[in-house]
Amino acid sequence: MTGTRAVVVGDVIDDIIVVPRGPIRTDTDTAASITRHPGGSACNTAAWLGFLGVGVDLVGRVGAGDAHRHATALRASGVTAHLSEDATLPTGTIVIVVDGETRTMLTDRGANATLSISAVTDALLADAGVLHLTGYSLFDAFTPDDLHTLVARARAAGVLVTFDPGSTGFIADYGVDAFREALAGIDLLLPNLDEGRLLSGEHDRAAVAAALVGYCPAVVITGGSSSVLVARRGEHVVEVPVAARTAVDPTGAGDAFTAGLVAAVLNGTDLVTAAREGVRAAGDAVMRPGGRPTPLG
Numbered sequence: 001m002t003g004t005r006a007v008v009v010g011d012v013i014d015d016i017i018v019v020p021r022g023p024i025r026t027d028t029d030t031a032a033s034i035t036r037h038p039g040g041s042a043c044n045t046a047a048w049l050g051f052l053g054v055g056v057d058l059v060g061r062v063g064a065g066d067a068h069r070h071a072t073a074l075r076a077s078g079v080t081a082h083l084s085e086d087a088t089l090p091t092g093t094i095v096i097v098v099d100g101e102t103r104t105m106l107t108d109r110g111a112n113a114t115l116s117i118s119a120v121t122d123a124l125l126a127d128a129g130v131l132h133l134t135g136y137s138l139f140d141a142f143t144p145d146d147l148h149t150l151v152a153r154a155r156a157a158g159v160l161v162t163f164d165p166g167s168t169g170f171i172a173d174y175g176v177d178a179f180r181e182a183l184a185g186i187d188l189l190l191p192n193l194d195e196g197r198l199l200s201g202e203h204d205r206a207a208v209a210a211a212l213v214g215y216c217p218a219v220v221i222t223g224g225s226s227s228v229l230v231a232r233r234g235e236h237v238v239e240v241p242v243a244a245r246t247a248v249d250p251t252g253a254g255d256a257f258t259a260g261l262v263a264a265v266l267n268g269t270d271l272v273t274a275a276r277e278g279v280r281a282a283g284d285a286v287m288r289p290g291g292r293p294t295p296l297g
Contacts, residue, residue, distance in 0.1 A: 115137060252290065
């Protein structure tokens with residue numbers, strides 16, 4: 001790596017969070033708390049990176065008239081946003097219905113579907129040490145060839161490429177085999193355990209890790225109840241412990257983990273130490289409301 005900044009590419013979302021105040025009744029009203037927040041996995045990761053003191057650029061696409069609003073929200077966390085506007089499609093929106101520990105997400109990708117790899121300029125890559133991508137863009141905005149072209153450009157510039165698969169539902173819709181093929185050239189894969197199981201066809205965590213390093217040279221698997229797995233091709237798998245916590249809000253914990261890990265990698269630490277920093281950031285995130293860093297009350 002030669003650059004010191006992180007470039008994060010991907011989804012810009014308006015989250016609408018619905019918490020019913022009782023059982024949902026069909027064909028009539030159900031009282032609920034409804035709140036709106038800027039979100040999206042890529043934006044949340046960028047916000048946590050900025051909060052951790054990393055120079056970070058976010059590349060994304062929104063509906064007409066929304067660039068200033070989202071750029072302002074990101075700037076509050078130290079993120080430099082590079083947002084283009086779609087004249088036809090609205091900003092992506094997710095309606096999240098919360099029922100206890102269960103979340104149901106209704107997703108409209110909106111303008112995210114027309115994000116182009118040309119928005120990731122050579123100038124951005126020249127200053128970058130890490131390029132972070134999410135699978136959400138692969139589902140609609142980027143073809144496999146687009147992704148491979150962007151990854152090749154990054155690697156030619158000496159930039160490490162990290163990749164968060166994003167969603168088991170979208171992976172299944174895209175096709176597991178096609179998704180695996182799209183991972184060619186990725187340096188570090190960051191799935192949660194469910195995504196890892198789907199991509200590997202294995203169930204046991206160690207078997208999942210062993211299979212995934214066949215597609216990417218390094219894999220960090222989150223989602224375990226007590227530890228994170230760090231796997232590197234040709235090396236023994238390392239478990240990084242996760243301390244039990246009573247979460248205030250688990251939203252965005254995975255994005256915070258990615259940010260903590262990427263921040264440590266940019267500082268030149270080894271992958272196991274970087275995973276520990278990811279665990280630390282995720283532990284901080286679950287003690288704060290919402291998917292982005294907010295002041296503790």
